[in-house]
Amino acid sequence: xxxxxxxxHSPDGAHPPPPGGAHAAIAVEGxxxxxxxxxxxxxVDLSMAAGEVRALLGKNGAGKSTLVKILCGAVRPxxxxxxxxxxxxxxxxxxxxxxxxxxxxxxxxxLVPELSVAENILLGRWRAAGTRGGLVSPAALVRHVGRFxxxxxxELDPRAKVGQLSVAEQQTVEIARALSYGGKLLILDEPTSSxxxxxxDRLLILVRRLAETGLAVIYVSHxxxxxxxxxxxxxxxxxxxxxxxxxxxxxxxxxxVEMMTGRTATSRRRPKRKASERVVLSVSRLRSGxxxxxxxxxxxxxEILGIVGLLGSGRTELFRCLYGLSGRExxxxxxxxxxxxxxxxxxxxxxxxxxxxxxxxKEGLALGMAVSVNVTLSSPxxxxxxxxxxxxxxxxxxxxxxxxxxxxxxxxxTAVGTLSGGNQQKVILGxxxxxRVRVLLLDEPTRGVDVEAKEHIYALLRDLADEGxxxxxxxxxxxxxxLVCDRLLVLxxxxxxxxxxxxxxxxxxVMAAAMEGDAR
Amino acid sequence: MTxxxxxxxxxxxxxxxxxxxxxxxxxxxxxxxxxGLLGVLAVVFVLLSLTAPNFLSAGNLLDVARQISFxxxxxxxxxxxxxxxxxxxxxxxxxxxxxxxFGMLAVDQEWPLWLAAIAVCALGAxxxxxxxxxxxxxxxxxxxxxxxxxxxxxxLALLMTDSIPIPITDAGFAALGTxxxxxxxxxxxxxxVVFVAFWLLANRTTFGRSVYAVGGNAxxxxxxxxxxxxxxxxxxxxxxLLAAVSSLLQTSQLGSGNPTIGIGVEFAVITAVIVGGASLxxxxxxxxxxxxxxxxxxxxxxxxxxLGVNSYAQNVANGAIxxxxxxxxxxxxxxxxxRRRVIARALES
Numbered sequence: 067x068x069x070x071x072x073x074x075h076s077p078d079g080a081h082p083p084p085p086g087g088a089h090a091a092i093a094v095e096g097x098x099x100x101x102x103x104x105x106x107x108x109x110v111d112l113s114m115a116a117g118e119v120r121a122l123l124g125k126n127g128a129g130k131s132t133l134v135k136i137l138c139g140a141v142r143p144x145x146x147x148x149x150x151x152x153x154x155x156x157x158x159x160x161x162x163x164x165x166x167x168x169x170x171x172x173x174x175x176x177l178v179p180e181l182s183v184a185e186n187i188l189l190g191r192w193r194a195a196g197t198r199g200g201l202v203s204p205a206a207l208v209r210h211v212g213r214f215x216x217x218x219x220x221e222l223d224p225r226a227k228v229g230q231l232s233v234a235e236q237q238t239v240e241i242a243r244a245l246s247y248g249g250k251l252l253i254l255d256e257p258t259s260s261x262x263x264x265x266x267d268r269l270l271i272l273v274r275r276l277a278e279t280g281l282a283v284i285y286v287s288h289x290x291x292x293x294x295x296x297x298x299x300x301x302x303x304x305x306x307x308x309x310x311x312x313x314x315x316x317x318x319x320x321x322x323v324e325m326m327t328g329r330t331a332t333s334r335r336r337p338k339r340k341a342s343e344r345v346v347l348s349v350s351r352l353r354s355g356x357x358x359x360x361x362x363x364x365x366x367x368x369e370i371l372g373i374v375g376l377l378g379s380g381r382t383e384l385f386r387c388l389y390g391l392s393g394r395e396x397x398x399x400x401x402x403x404x405x406x407x408x409x410x411x412x413x414x415x416x417x418x419x420x421x422x423x424x425x426x427x428k429e430g431l432a433l434g435m436a437v438s439v440n441v442t443l444s445s446p447x448x449x450x451x452x453x454x455x456x457x458x459x460x461x462x463x464x465x466x467x468x469x470x471x472x473x474x475x476x477x478x479x480t481a482v483g484t485l486s487g488g489n490q491q492k493v494i495l496g497x498x499x500x501x502r503v504r505v506l507l508l509d510e511p512t513r514g515v516d517v518e519a520k521e522h523i524y525a526l527l528r529d530l531a532d533e534g535x536x537x538x539x540x541x542x543x544x545x546x547x548x549l550v551c552d553r554l555l556v557l558x559x560x561x562x563x564x565x566x567x568x569x570x571x572x573x574x575x576v577m578a579a580a581m582e583g584d585a586r
Numbered sequence: 587m588t589x590x591x592x593x594x595x596x597x598x599x600x601x602x603x604x605x606x607x608x609x610x611x612x613x614x615x616x617x618x619x620x621x622g623l624l625g626v627l628a629v630v631f632v633l634l635s636l637t638a639p640n641f642l643s644a645g646n647l648l649d650v651a652r653q654i655s656f657x658x659x660x661x662x663x664x665x666x667x668x669x670x671x672x673x674x675x676x677x678x679x680x681x682x683x684x685x686x687x688f689g690m691l692a693v694d695q696e697w698p699l700w701l702a703a704i705a706v707c708a709l710g711a712x713x714x715x716x717x718x719x720x721x722x723x724x725x726x727x728x729x730x731x732x733x734x735x736x737x738x739x740x741x742l743a744l745l746m747t748d749s750i751p752i753p754i755t756d757a758g759f760a761a762l763g764t765x766x767x768x769x770x771x772x773x774x775x776x777x778x779v780v781f782v783a784f785w786l787l788a789n790r791t792t793f794g795r796s797v798y799a800v801g802g803n804a805x806x807x808x809x810x811x812x813x814x815x816x817x818x819x820x821x822x823x824x825x826x827l828l829a830a831v832s833s834l835l836q837t838s839q840l841g842s843g844n845p846t847i848g849i850g851v852e853f854a855v856i857t858a859v860i861v862g863g864a865s866l867x868x869x870x871x872x873x874x875x876x877x878x879x880x881x882x883x884x885x886x887x888x889x890x891x892x893l894g895v896n897s898y899a900q901n902v903a904n905g906a907i908x909x910x911x912x913x914x915x916x917x918x919x920x921x922x923x924x925r926r927r928v929i930a931r932a933l934e935s
Contacts, residue, residue, distance in 0.1 A: 391809075412811040421809065429809055432802030434869050443799055443810040446792035454790045497810060 090149070091116040091282040092137075092168075092251050097146035099132050099306075106132040107143070108306040116250070119273060119283040121293045121314065124303035125326050126542045130286055133303065134253055137284070138170040139163030150250060169244035170253040173260060173377075175236055177243075179229030184211035186228050187243045214246060219275065234265035238272060245276070252276065253284045258292060259378030262356050263559065270296045288376050290319045290582040304328055319582045323574045342367040345400075346536040347419075347505045352397035354387035359560030361397075365505065365536045370527060372547035372568075373540045374580050375557035381540045382424060384557070385507045389414045389421040402504060415444055420498030424509040424540075426487070430494045433483030437475050438464035440482045440493050444501040467496040471526060488519020495526065505536040512543060524550045544576060556580050619863060622914075623878045630886060638892040646888070648771060654884035655773035656763075656835050657681075657851045661858045662784035663825040665876045666794070668859050670821055671801040671868025672721065672728040674714075676735035677829040677855060679743070681848030684710055684833025686743035689752030689843015699759050707830045713739075714826020718819035728822070736852070743845035752843040763839030773835050780828065785873040797821065801868030857904060858883050861911040883907070 090113045099107040107129045114120055124130045135141040137148070139157040148155055150166050157163040163170075177186050184207045188195055196206030211224040220242060222231075228239055237257060244252060254273070258266045273296050277283055285297055293300065294314050302309040302325040309325045347365040352358055357380035365371050375381040386392045388399060390408030399406045401417050408414035414421070423429035431440055441464050442449050449460040464478045471492040475485055482493055491511055498506055508527075512520045527550055531537055541547050547554060548568050556564035556579040564571070564579040635642045660677050667674050684706045691702035717735055721728045765772045788794040796817050799807040808814045829848075836847055862879030864871025886907070890900045 389809075410811070410813070411809050412813060415811040423809060428803075429805045431806055432799050432869070435798060435802050439795065439799070443807070443812070446795065450792055454786070455792060455795060501811070 090114060091118070091151065093149040094133075094137075095147045095149075097133065097136060097148075098144045099129075099136065099141065100144050105306050107136075107146075109146070110303065110306070110308045112301060112308065112311075114251070114282045114284070116280045116282055117277050118299065119277045119285055119297045120311075121297035121300045122284055122286045122303070123288055123300060123322060123326060125544070127305075128303040128326070129306040130303055131255075132306075134170065134255060134284070134286065137163065137168055137251070137253060139168070164247045164249075167248060167250035168253065169247055169249035169251070170255065171237070171240050171244055171257065172255050173257075175240050177228045177236055177239060179227070181228060182208075182224065183215075183222050183226050183228060183231075183239050184208045184224035186239055187211050187214070187224075187246055189243065215242060218242060218245065220272075232265060234261055234268050237261070237269060241272070241276075245281070249281065251282045251284065253286070255286045256377050257285070258287065258289065259376070261378075266292065288581050290322070302326055319578050320574065323577045323581070327573050327577065342369070342534075346402055347538070348400040349388070350398045350400075352384070352387065352399065353395045354392055354397075355383060355395075357383035357560050358387055361557070361560070361562055363555055363562065363565060365538060367536055368531045368534050369553065370531050370537045370539065370551045372551035372554045373538060373557060374544055374547065374554055374576055375540075376580055379557045379580070380560035381557050382509055383560075385421060385423075385509055385538075385540065388507060389419060415501050415503060418502070418504040419507065420444075420501060420503035420505070421507045422491070422494045422498060422509060422511060424513065426490055426494065426514075427483075431482050431490060434481050436479040437468070437473065437482055437485070437493055438478040441467045441496040441500055444497050448500060463500060467500060470499075471496050472522065486516070486519065487513075488515040488522060491515060491519075491523060492526070495523075499530070503535075506530070506538070508537065508539045510541055511539060512541065512546065520546070544573060544580075548573065558582075619872070620875055620878060623861070623863065623875060623882070627878055627882050627885075630882065630889070634885060634889040634892075638889045641889060641892055646892075648766075648769070648774075650884050650888045651774040652771035653888070654880050655771065655777040656832055656839070657854055658858065658880040658884070659773075659777040659780040660825060660828045660832055660851070661855045661862075661876050661880050662780055662873055663821075663828040664855050664859050665862070665864055665871050665873060666784070666788060666797050667728075667821050667825055668856075668864045668866060669788075669801045669868060669871040670797045670818065671804070672818065672821065673856070673866075674717075674728065674732045674822060674825045675852045675856075676717065676732040676739060677825055677832075678848040678851035678853075679736045679739035680710060680713070680826060680829035681833040681836065681851055682743040682845050683739040684830045685837045685840075685843050685847055686747045686752075686845040687843070688834060688837050689754060690746055692754055693752045693843065699754075699756060703834055706834060707827055710830025710833070711823045711827040714829075715819050715823040717826070718822030719815075721822065722815035722818040732822075740845075747843065747845045749845055751840075751845070754837065754842055759838050760841060761838075763835045763837070773839075776831070776835065780831075781873060781877055788873050793817070793820070798869060801870075803869075854883070854904075857908050857911075860908055860915075863911075863915065865915065866912075879911075 092112075092114050094110065094112040097107050097110040098105075110129065110133060112133075122130055122133070132141065136143050136157065139160040139162055142158070148157060150168070155166045157166065157168070178189065181189075185192065188207060188211065192202045192207060195210045196203055198206065208224045215222050215224065220238060222235065222238060222242070228236055231239065241252070257269060261269060270292060273283055273285065285293075287293060297314045299311060299313050300317060300322065301311045302322060304326060305328075309328075344367040345364045346367050349364075350362050352361045357378070359380070361380070361384055363371065373381050373384070383392065387394055390410060390413060394407070401419060404417070406414075406417055406419065408417060408419070411421070427433060432443070438460055442460055445463075449456060449463055451459065461478065467473070468475065468478065473485075473489050473492045473496065475489060482490060485493070495506075512523055515523065524546070527537055527539070539547065539551065551568055553565070553567050554571065554576055555562055556576055558580060564576065640646055664674060664677070687709065688702050688706045691697045691705055692699050697705070713735065717728075717731045720726050720731045762772055767775060788797070796807065796812045799810070799812055800814050800817050804814055832851075833848070837843055840847070858879040859871065859876050860866065860879070861882060862871070862875030862877070864875065883904070886903070887900060890903065895903070
């Protein structure tokens, strides 16, 4: 491969053909993907013109990520055709998809922080930029990447170390690398969720400019403050089906929400109960880092409070701040009337606060260790006698936990990693409960859990609340929050924009608030 | 629940993941985990009894017991360090430093021997805790922290003594390393006490439980309220203390505070721990396994000496043993397939 062939990005889209026309940049027909028990995509059609930016929207499980995975070659469809530039293609692997001109930038960046911008953009293809006596030539690398960045009108120093760039600049490097493969379609998956608010504009401007050069862009996002500024059109998916594609100027947030939810009335709700007057957790004007800007709420005894927010809205950061994992700039927190400012998880637990993190496997469990060990991990005192661990006490506590939470495990000494997702989640709940916490913070407790286990976990949460535990749940499954919660709090850019009892609001209102930041 | 098999409930990716995880499966509690090692030990023992002259004599075996104890007792502390996913390569130099320091204090400064001994142990533990704190608070990899100690302590020992051994003539003190009680060498008795103490520490205290949890998943342990930094600091304190104890025993045996002893001990100790089944990735390991590892390496080396094997060749053999032990532990999942079937059956019913 010579140096010229290296960058095949040669924009020529001065006159983009109309969407869906014969020369659509990309056309997808009748895409079907079935997973065991789920029809993830059910005959989805999609057509985009060169130079078009398309916002792709849909709830959790609507089929967005499956569609993206198929387009970037990570997953093969069961049926359907994909055309790029009028030619049918088989996207057998990510490498093939890239070869055919579909490039994807995921939420997690895949850059090597200690290498330079030039080295990252040509990652693994350093020799192709030109060699010197058979060795990689740093000068040639910088020269070629510099020319390429100039073509894209990106102001990046090819020599700069990627680790020293801002998040937005790193994302730009990632996009530039994707385009260096000669992309015709760029897929951006929730690109602004990891960006500080001030850097969002730069990304939006860059996307617009790239589109003007003829690049088609699929922009996965639900932020209604961004979509009209960056996208030409929107496509909404629901339950694996294509619901509608509209020019962006024609639709309002309310209409989009309606398309996403399908006007299904949230019928099943948790029976309304008389809320206890006693406030167990009181958060006032909390501010922490870039993500939690102004959060206030009261949690009553026995109440289940659901927190709704888009990715990057500060929901996880709120939990981490309450649990003492990140600092607090201002605001106050009271637990059972006492000021709470834990510096370590131990202090938080001793004060009566439990936390079940989003990533079960990485942060929640010692996977290789026994169920009995994991459920007692936070409560060493409950299983020791005179300073020594008591196997008998441990067995008793673990057995009681297993019975109470109906944990399905062959034995208490079974490694937690061998259990199903739902049972792993129950083990984490058990760990918190054995530490006798009064308030539980649960981050996505039903992620990766099958339907039956979800029901179990929700039933369990209701039981715990009835026994007086205060529970705060963050979940992307907004409908499910309506089933289990007493009250919902919507976070948008680190601020509470809606705080209502579930009986006094509905799904479209909550989703619109999360997407738009309009509480009324 | 009838009619559902385990595999139905997991995607194939999850099954593979589970298979991986069972490397550290807690089903090892069945007590089966050491059978293989015990078998190897028995075979080696019988073979050496048949081939090596004088191997099976009481005198030789007691001598082996004494020899493995000097450094073997450090292996129990090292086991905890390795279970926590860390490593300590400074123990050999710590022995040299302890021995030199003891000579200085006892002879040059004319401290009472018991006071000098306590000082050596206290300083050894303190240096270890310091290394642990560097690891825990500044997040410096333990390999680097202890590499620095390895170099610095050895240099200090030589500096303090001008690289000249300091003779210590005290019959009572000499008995520590060379004496016996009821025929059993005193170092072996001390190692037995250390073994029992560390077995209790590992299996019957919240500290030991925390060590396994930190090695199994440090992030989860932290979020569960385990003081990860404190655990790490204490861990390196234990290896520091044990190295100091070992230095006193060897000083006693040699009759001098010697700054050149302890070379290569760290690798002998780590070898025994790995042979004993501990995982260098953390989360797995046991005191019983380490004891078997220490004994196995001890009789193998003794046997090779008795058989007249070249001492350089012995090093090669030791290298091969480490590699073999690691290969065995990597290949182990095959035996777990049966265990998985057991679990599958239990879930079906």
